[in-house]
Amino acid sequence: MSDEMNLPIIDLSGYLNPKSPEDREHVIAQVHDASQQYGFFQVRGHGVPPSLQYDLVRSMGNLFSLPQEEKLQMSFLENPCRRGYEAAGMSLREGDPLPDAKECFYIARDDPIIELSGFYGPNLWPNLPTEDFRDPVWKYYEQTSELGKTIWSILLEGLGQPASLVENFAHRAIVPMKMIRYPPQSTTLPGQFGIGAHTDFGGVTILFQQPGKDGLEVWHEGKETWIEVPALEDVYVINCGDMIQRWSGGKYKSAKHRVINKSHGERLSCATFWHGDINATNPLNPNDLNSETVGQLLVKRFRNQYSMTKESIAQVGAA
Numbered sequence: 001m002s003d004e005m006n007l008p009i010i011d012l013s014g015y016l017n018p019k020s021p022e023d024r025e026h027v028i029a030q031v032h033d034a035s036q037q038y039g040f041f042q043v044r045g046h047g048v049p050p051s052l053q054y055d056l057v058r059s060m061g062n063l064f065s066l067p068q069e070e071k072l073q074m075s076f077l078e079n080p081c082r083r084g085y086e087a088a089g090m091s092l093r094e095g096d097p098l099p100d101a102k103e104c105f106y107i108a109r110d111d112p113i114i115e116l117s118g119f120y121g122p123n124l125w126p127n128l129p130t131e132d133f134r135d136p137v138w139k140y141y142e143q144t145s146e147l148g149k150t151i152w153s154i155l156l157e158g159l160g161q162p163a164s165l166v167e168n169f170a171h172r173a174i175v176p177m178k179m180i181r182y183p184p185q186s187t188t189l190p191g192q193f194g195i196g197a198h199t200d201f202g203g204v205t206i207l208f209q210q211p212g213k214d215g216l217e218v219w220h221e222g223k224e225t226w227i228e229v230p231a232l233e234d235v236y237v238i239n240c241g242d243m244i245q246r247w248s249g250g251k252y253k254s255a256k257h258r259v260i261n262k263s264h265g266e267r268l269s270c271a272t273f274w275h276g277d278i279n280a281t282n283p284l285n286p287n288d289l290n291s292e293t294v295g296q297l298l299v300k301r302f303r304n305q306y307s308m309t310k311e312s313i314a315q316v317g318a319a
């Protein structure tokens, strides 16, 4: 692995608080180039306060140290909105000999009523004092959700679209967040990944890696090599999912990635997946003749993994 195969670190403050129009243009060009070359980049100056990141780590520690029976009572498989707990050993990808070692907890938008196949609905919260989980996690969720929207507007501008297109796209945006714990490598089986190689399905992923806990690797198609992504303090990893690759006509890549926990102990990470409004169509190319919506694409990808009824799938507008 050579030195040049590092993901670029882009300072977003030039876009969020520009001193001149050139500052914004510079960030737009950097994000465009990195998304084209790697499908991945890192960001500083993102506006998510470090205190929220520390509180997230503390909250995740509280959650994952609950007794296993209590965690299993919150199984996401039994939740109509797929919120809650996924135990280790539950995700197996085609081609991998063993299931992922990770355990996870999912939240998303918090809506009072279950609608549209559970893409909208209430979250499931663990029985912990609100200050030990719910409040800090929700604050963090709101901030990274905002960041996801910002990245979408930068990606839009990178393809010559007005940033304002994001507003319609962001109406009731579907934004699941997955908190992840990787057990120490010493407890995983030979050949078992923290998370096996995959591409992310949808829009923009905002990934927090617990500082100092390296493990993420990104596949570079052209060089046929895995790029290691260091887990740096106050730096987010951003990547584009399959929907963006498809909608940008392949200009922005959705790159394969995986996690092998290289730290000595456990490793925590948290991914906020910013997809967009369930009824929205391609904002990256408004002239796209294919008018598939975010909801239709989501159902296509996940209908075999989750138990969705025919009726609820029809409500999303998918067959």
Ligand SMILES: O=C(O)CCC(=O)C(=O)O
Pocket: 178, 180, 195, 200, 207, 209, 215, 216, 257, 258, 259, 269, 270, 271
């Ligand atoms: O934990 C990580 O660093 C990556 C997680 C990931 O790729 C995912 O959840 O899709």
Ligand SMILES: [Fe+2]
Pocket: 198, 199, 200, 257
């Ligand atoms: Fe991923």
